[in-house]
Every structure is written in structure tokens, then in C-alpha cells.
Amino acid sequence: xxxxxxxxxxxxxxxxxxxxxxxxxxxxxxxxxxxxxxxxxxxxxxxxxxxxxxxxxxxxxxxxxxxxxxxxxxxxxxxxxxxxxxxxxxxxxxxxxxxxxxxxxxxxxxxxxxxxxxxxxxxxxxxxxxxxxxxxxxxxxxxxxxxxxxxxxxxxxxxxxxxxxxxxxxxxxxxxxxxxxxxxxxxxxxxxxxxxxxxxxxxxxxxxxxxxxxxxxxxxxxxxxxxxxxxxxxxxxxxxxxxxxxxxxxxxxxxxxxxxxxxxxx
DNA sequence: CGCAGCGCCTGAAGGC
DNA sequence: TGCCTTCAGGCGCTGC
Numbered sequence: 001x002x003x004x005x006x007x008x009x010x011x012x013x014x015x016x017x018x019x020x021x022x023x024x025x026x027x028x029x030x031x032x033x034x035x036x037x038x039x040x041x042x043x044x045x046x047x048x049x050x051x052x053x054x055x056x057x058x059x060x061x062x063x064x065x066x067x068x069x070x071x072x073x074x075x076x077x078x079x080x081x082x083x084x085x086x087x088x089x090x091x092x093x094x095x096x097x098x099x100x101x102x103x104x105x106x107x108x109x110x111x112x113x114x115x116x117x118x119x120x121x122x123x124x125x126x127x128x129x130x131x132x133x134x135x136x137x138x139x140x141x142x143x144x145x146x147x148x149x150x151x152x153x154x155x156x157x158x159x160x161x162x163x164x165x166x167x168x169x170x171x172x173x174x175x176x177x178x179x180x181x182x183x184x185x186x187x188x189x190x191x192x193x194x195x196x197x198x199x200x201x202x203x204x205x206x207x208x209x210x211x212x213x214x215x216x217x218x219x220x221x222x223x224x225x226x227x228x229x230x231x232x233x234x235x236x237x238x239x240x241x242x243x244x245x246x247x248x249x250x251x252x253x254x255x256x257x258x259x260x261x262x263x264x265x266x
Numbered sequence: 267c268g269c270a271g272c273g274c275c276t277g278a279a280g281g282c
Numbered sequence: 283t284g285c286c287t288t289c290a291g292g293c294g295c296t297g298c
Contacts, residue, residue, distance in 0.1 A: 071291060107275045
């Protein structure tokens with residue numbers, strides 16, 4: 001599931017492959033989530049940016065091709081001499097003379113949009129600052145978390161206090177900061193520890209090329225390596241690496257959640 | 267406006 | 283072997 005480290009890894013690989021090139025003929029899977037791909041045909045890509053889990057392909061007409069990878073989305077660049085041959089392709093664009101940019105998404109949780117910056121819809125329009133934005137302070141996070149009474153983990157996943165965190169890195173950061181995911185209020189000290197932990201686990205994920213549990217691949221087709229470094233996510237029933245207590249696995253707002261009842265007391 | 271609940275999707279894994 | 287059920291979960295949408 002592409003979260004900030006995975007999307008940033010993709011962004012870095014994609015940028016030198018597509019900037020300055022023209023999107024020619026386009027095709028989209030016939031569904032409203034993917035048909036906006038056709039609106040980008042004819043534009044030239046001037047940059048590749050990221051906000052939270054969203055990729056923003058800047059176009060020379062002033063608009064952005066917005067790409068969300070959902071749970072199973074990936075991008076790749078293929079020679080256009082090879083015909084599209086993949087039942088899970090959801091969109092493609094001829095790229096320059098020789099290549100094709102392909103968007104693949106097995107489960108169709110992703111989506112595409114073409115929009116003016118500043119005229120975004122949905123989560124992208126209301127999400128908080130990027131989790132790695134250095135101007136975000138612990139006090140900002142504390143104040144933001146205080147505005148809602150939802151569980152702290154649910155707030156992280158909402159993308160509103162900060163953007164880019166999904167289920168894996170939320171569990172990892174809450175464990176590292178020793179904050180219980182069910183808490184509805186956090187102290188200033190906990191907010192500071194949480195921000196530091198978030199940045200640590202996201203940076204580690206990025207340094208490891210992302211976390212591949214099943215579908216995630218980089219643009220060049222590589223798997224990430226961070227799945228071997230997870231301390232908490234997916235380790236329910238196994239001992240806490242810090243204190244040895246058996247990690248608990250619960251469901252919080254319909255998200256599987258793993259936490260240590262000793263290190264992260266309610 | 268906040269938020270709870272639901273639906274979307276399909277391959278993998280496990281039970282029998 | 284094969285059928286069935288359960289699970290993974292980000293986000294848009296609806297309605298209170």
C-alpha cells in the first residue's frame with residue numbers, strides 16, 4: 001500500500017524518465033476514476049511533485065495530472081513497441097516517440113484527476129502539510145490533534161493533521177513514540193514524540209526504498225526492503241521488540257491495528 | 267461541520 | 283482438488 005515513502009520513491013524514479021516529454025495518445029479503463037487520464041493527452045510534463053500520497057504531474061498547460069495509487073497502484077515506463085498486454089492496466093499515455101507511461105491498479109482503489117492547482121477536490125484539497133515538511137512543528141501537530149476527538153490513529157490516517165501516513169507507518173510511529181493508538185487526546189510531549197517518530201519511520205522507509213508486502217513496486221520494478229525492518233505492523237501475537245510483551249492486534253475504526261499493551265498503555 | 271457507516275475491488279490464504 | 287469464506291484498507295459518498 002503506497003504511503004509517503006513508497007510514493008516518494010516512485011516520484012524520484014519517475015521524474016528523470018518523464019519530465020520534458022509529451023503525453024500523446026491516451027487510453028483509460030472505462031470508469032470515472034480513470035477516465036480523467038484522457039484529459040492529459042497532448043500536454044508536456046514539466047515536473048513531478050508529491051503531496052502526501054498524491055503524485056502531481058505538472059503539465060505545461062498549467063494543470064496537474066493527479067495520481068493516487070490506492071492500495072495496489074503502480075506506474076511504469078514501457079517501450080511503445082510492446083503492445084499493452086496486462087489485464088490490470090487502468091490507463092496509459094504515449095510518452096514521447098518511443099515509450100508509454102502505464103498506470104496499473106489491480107484492485108482499482110486508486111484514481112486519476114486533471115485539475116488546476118488550487119482547485120483540487122476531495123482529500124487532496126483538505127489534507128494537512130506533508131509529514132516531512134520541516135516547517136511542521138510539534139506544537140502544530142498537537143493543536144491539530146486537539147481539534148478532533150477521534151482516536152489519534154484515526155486522525156493520522158485522515159491525512160488532516162499531516163499528509164502521507166497510512167496504516168503501516170501509523171502503527172510503526174505510534175509504537176516508536178509509545179503512544180496508544182486509541183487515545184483521543186495526546187499531551188504536548190506525546191505529540192512531539194509522535195512527530196519525531198513519524199519522521200523517523202517515514203525516513204527509514206524511504207531509505208529502504210519503501211515497504212513491499214504484496215503489490216508495491218518501484219517504477220523500475222524493484223521491491224522495497226523496509227518490510228524486513230517493521231517493528232510493529234503485522235507482528236500481532238509476537239513479542240514487542242522493546243519489552244517482550246506479546247503485541248496486541250485489534251481493529252480500530254475498521255483498520256487492523258497492532259500495539260504493545262505495556263509500552264503503549266491506554 | 268464532524269463523523270460513523272458503508273461500498274468499492276480482487277488475489278491470496280485458510281478451512282473443510 | 284476445488285469450493286467457499288475471510289482478509290487486506292484508502293478514500294469517496296451519504297446521512298445523521
